[in-house]
Amino acid sequence: MIDVLNEIHQEVSPLLGQGKVAEYIPALANVDPMQFGMAITLNDGQYYGVGSYQTPFSIQSISKVFSYTLALRAYQNGLYKRVWREPSGNPFNSLVQLEYEAGIPRNPFINAGAIVVCDSLVSHFSTNEKAFNEILAFIHQCSGDKSIAVDEVVSTSEMEHGYRNIALASLMKSFGNFDNDVIEVLQTYFKHCSIVMNAQQLSRSMLYLANDGTDPITKQQLINSTQAKRINSLMLTCGHYDASGDFAFRVGLPGKSGVGGGIVAVVPGKMAIAVYSPALNESGNSLVGTKALELFTTKTGLSIF
Structure with a gap:
């Protein structure tokens, strides 16, 4: 090999x-x-x-595999009401499809879908801090390595320049497909994307x-x-x-x-x-x-x- x-x-x-x-x-x-x-x-x-x-x-976005695994484990088939299972055919941060499909993302691996998944985890674990800690703990479990952590510089950079993702979350919230505070959920989302x-x-x-x-x-x-x-x-x-x-x-x-x-x-x-x-x-x-x-x-x- x-x-x-x-x-x-x-x-x-x-x-x-x-x-x-x-x-x-x-x-x-x-x-x-x-x-x-x-x-x-x-x-x-x-x-x-x-x-x-x-x-x-x-x-x-590789982190989306771990967050989706946790959400699927928590909500099982109920998760599919909030995020679908179809290819998007559009760029990963597109707002267009989300608009004409009533705020339901095509799949959990485009940004909108992963943000909804993150929102569902914040609801399930009750706070954004607990949701992130559970994602990180799951990665520690899967990798067998508890040294894995977040690059706070990248996380802060993404939050400071995350206007399109804020727009995606806000659009989904306007359609009723978002339960928690937009900024808090996005902070959790950017943190798990910034894991190193x-x-x-x-x-x-x-x-x-x-x-x-x-x-x-x-x-x-x-x-x-x-x-x-x-x-x-x-x-x-x-x-x-x-x-x-x-x-x-x-x-x-x-x-x-x-x-x-x-x-x-x-x-x-x-x-x-x-x-x-x-x-x-x-x-x-x-x-x-x-x-x-x-x-x-x-x-x-x-x-x-």
């Missing part, structure tokens, strides 16, 4: 420098775009990594989705197998914003990206993979990371198709 990773590292290196970092979040604008790391954790706990696989970065992890930690933390909802190392059942199947299916169809179809076409695995440059992917029954390269393509997904995952499934045949 390490030989495959080394091959991929060599083949994607000429692409480094293409794309752009997430400049609209000032705290991320100065990240070195030439970085690349890739890590794999197998269901038996073995892991392999190349490049900057232990370099910490802001996981951004590396590729090795991320690949470890996604193993429960590669094993029917049960962590194969600790043997703890985090969600049931049906819920794991539903989360994986949403990652396949909605995990890469309006480029989700292209990612499924090229890579053929359930995955979730973040504008911090990370992507996670799941090979059911076998492993979880994480890549990191901060320069993004036009859809807000890691340009080199996407290519690395395409090469991985091509070289190994480990696609779900």
Whole structure:
């Protein structure tokens, strides 16, 4: 497996420098775009990594997988009344669809959907502080690493420049699909998006989705197998914003990206993979990371198709 990773590292290196970092979040604008790391954790706990696989970065929208897992566990099918399960076909921060679909987001991985999920967790855990602490504790549980924390500089930067997300939340509140204070919920949302992890930690933390909802190392059942199947299916169809179809076409695995440059992917029954390269393509997904995952499934045949 390490030989495959080394091959991929060599083949994607000429692409480094293409794309752009997430400049609209000032705290991320100065990240070195030439970085690349890739890590794999197998269901038996073995892991392999190349490049900057232990370099910490802001996981951004990858955190939506963890928050959605908690919300699905808390509300089960009742959650689908507030956030749907369909690809959006629009940019991740679009207001247009939300307007003509009465304030119900298409899926939990676009910004509006993840903000509603966060609102549901604030209601379930009674305060925004408790909701965030539960999300972070769940990530600690999934990763087996309690050192994982928030980058407060990134969180503050996002809050100070989060006008479009405030607009999304306010629009949903006007339609009655938002229960708590907009600013408090968004503070929780930005904090969980600003959690910092590396590729090795991320690949470890996604193993429960590669094993029917049960962590194969600790043997703890985090969600049931049906819920794991539903989360994986949403990652396949909605995990890469309006480029989700292209990612499924090229890579053929359930995955979730973040504008911090990370992507996670799941090979059911076998492993979880994480890549990191901060320069993004036009859809807000890691340009080199996407290519690395395409090469991985091509070289190994480990696609779900």
